[in-house]
Amino acid sequence: MTRGTQISATISLLFTLAQPVLSQEVASPLETTRENLRLWLETKQKEQLEINDWKNDKEVLTLYKEGLLKEIDTYKQQIADAKVLASAADQESTNKITARDQFIAAEKLLSEELRKQEEQLAALIPLLPPPLLKAAKISVGVESLKKNLQLPLDAQVDDVAKRLANVTELMAEAEKFQQGVNVHPELHKKSDGNEYNMQVVYFGMAIAYAVNEDSTFALVGTPTPTGWTFKESNDLAPAIQKLIVTATTEKDVSFTPLPISQ
């Protein structure tokens, strides 16, 4: 039996014994006592309840606090990680930006230098032999080159890679032409005003010899800054005819002596 129960039982016994004896004025203290005891009991119960509540609350709050602390730790760790990551990412970004800037600078340099090369190459265009200039690849390339040169550097239609490809292709074609003995039919005017279909043999970009079908009209061609010029040299017709036969049929393989200047 608990102490509370004992107290309650004692109080009840006292009230039972005292009730028949005491008058109206006597019952009042008992009542009061009872009331007090009840109130005391209630108070004690409340206190206990309060203690229990606090205990529970404390436990819950403590757990919650611990959870929060853990969460804070986790967040802090995550923040630290994120900051490290951000720092690394910043470094990476910086590197990438540096790389990008370098590529931009290289492209700018290429664009500027290429412009100079384009200008120099454009000056060499008249030196290219006419059959080479008429070739589809070259004619398109030359046209593109001229267009690019007409526009300012920052308003180029073609990107720098395309311009560079065009320049290298033009040069490559010219170099290939230089490597060969090229025979092409061309129309040329004689001093009498008549025009003849002639076989023209080009020794690369150095010199050209032309002869008509019946070997009565011959020309020697050389490149000049304004283009190729052909000078009449009819006495060379038989030799040029022989050279063209050798070049086209590869019969009678031998050297043909021809003048290099007229």
Place this chain on the structure above:
Amino acid sequence: MKSSLNLLLVLASACSLVHAQNDSVAQSKAKLEESSKALIETQKEQADLRRHLYKEVNELDDQVLTISKELRQLERDEALRTTNVKKLDKEVETRKTQYAYTVGLLNQYSKALISRVHPSEFQIYREPIGQIDQSALNSANEPVKEMQERLKVLTLGIKRLGEISGGSIFEGKALGFAGKSLDGTFMIMGPSVYFAVKNGLSEGICPAQDTGSNFPAFVSINESGGSIAKAILTQQGTLPFDGTLGKAIVAEMKHPGGQNKALEHVMLFGDIAKNMMFDGWIAIAICVVMIAIGWTVAARKIIYLNSIEKGNRDFLREWSKVANDLTTLERNNEEMSSAKMSETPAMKRSPFYEIYHIGSEEITNRIASTKKGHKGLSGRSIQAVRAALDSGLVQLQHKLTDGLVYLTISIAGGPYVGLLGTVVGVMITFAIISKEGEVNVNAIAPGIASALLATVAGLIVAIPALFVYSYLNNRIKNITSEVKVFIDEFVAKMAEFYPQVNEASAPKFSNNDDI
């Protein structure tokens, strides 16, 4: 009393009860107050603790909120940064690709340029292009610097285009005969490159074949007569142009100065012999032995026949002195001979001389065996002398034809030995081809050509041997015929000077008093 006492007791009890009640009320009140106070204190204390704890929790909560906000911000920043980095990445990648493409174009052009220039231009362009490539490679991590280096190739290419247009001239070195380095001047006229040696002693053309060094090969052209050097020096005059893009140069290289083409064919045998297999060499070795024996025999036989023909001529010259007086043979043969004939060493090798001595000896012996005073020969004796002479002829024939069998063997056997070598060689060539599974004329041709070399060797043995054999045989026949004629003449003379005993009244003498 008792009752009073009892009453008193009751009253006392009642009073005490009342007092007790009053005490208990007071006590209960006190207890209540105490407990109320305790409750209030407890409540207060707990409220304080709770408040404190809540405060802490709230603070932590706030802290969590703040930190989480910060974390979210960082996460948002990270996401943004990731997006930006990705964007940047993409941009860098695009620029890098474009950069790599442009650098690749320049690099490709650099390599193509060196492959398109003439070997004579290597000494101008190979080193700078190599340096540019190396510098560009060293600056691979610095796009601007690398681009700067690579662009130099373009400058070089454009400069070259300007120079080669209309022909270009430059000083340099070329490799002459046996790789000798020659200083001189080049003139580039398209694909044709001319070179004049510095001292002016030689001029020619540089073919487009790469020699593996920085210098081109130089083929001297003798027919140009100084025109190349003059053209290079003055940029005027004539140059020999090759319309076949190098074939004329190749022809000039093969036959410098119009060298005989036959020599080229002979030299081809050297190439063919290189591919010869062991069995072929055996056949050729046998052929060589046959050639050696056959030609030795032929040489010795020719020398022998020459010597006996010379002896015959000498003998016939002396023979006329004794031809009309064979009776002198009755006397001492040697004395007679030395008296009548001037014998030379060549004459002693003559078959006529041998036959003459056989006949003379036989006659002497037979006359000596007959009765004294009888200087004739019976028919049987003459036949016996003739038989002895024929025997001498047969011996002579044996001597003349001795060794000719080696030539006959060469004629008959040489081609067969060669053919055997060829057949075995062809067989092995085909066996090798079938094993390797390669059907290529370039793989078959050398083997077949080498195998056929054995047949050539066999024919080289047989054909000269055939000609020499025919020649020697003809000469031997002629000599034999002459000896036969001489025997007939000798017998006729013998019958004339030594008639049969019944017929002979007296021996006939010539008008020559010495005999």
